Amino acid sequence: MSFDWERRLKNLRKRRLVGDLQANVCCRADDVARILPHRAPILWVDGIDYVDVQSLRIRGYRKISIDDPVFQGHFPGMPVYPGTHLVEMIGQLSLCLYYFSRSRTVKIARDARPAAVRATKILGAHFLAPVPPDSKVIIEAHGIDDDGFFGRAEGQAVVDGTICCVAAGEVCFL
Secondary structure, three states: OOOOOOHHHHHHOOOOOOOOOOOOOEHHHHHHHOOOOOOOOOOOEEEEEEEEEOOOOEEEEEEEEEOOOOOOOOOOOOOOOOHHHHHHHHHHHHHHHHHHHHHHOOOOOOOOOOOEEEEEEEEEEEOOOOOOEEEEEEEEEEEEEEEOOOEEEEEEEEEOEEEEEEEEEEEEEE
16 A cells, blocks of 8 residues: 655644544553553553544543653753654554554453564654643554554644644554
């Protein structure tokens, strides 16, 4: 399947993928940890509040603390959360979406296990606005395809209604 990723990313800059749709799930960090292979300090999805398995859309969030050590060096006197971390957040939430779509449910089973996965490509990213300390980042993602081996998704990082980052990526399921 061929996509014009630059056009897709430009369109993602204009409107939210999920927006203010009413929450339909309540997954906390301990639930998310059962379906992601990441662990602290790299587990960057604090919770999920919306999943639509049919349209392959998901919304989660991450609270960015002023105490996050990244602000000591990025940038002193003008702290900004790194764009690469926002791309990783979008990727992690997208992996959560693949769990829900493959299991055809919006619940995380008690015995759920993370998929073995490796990032293969960042298909593109646009950094549109800075994310300051003490922000709640709303992460939204949309699954593009999953052929059982490769999966591609696109997503957004949003703070106070402003789209701060859009990105698309690909993973390989091992």
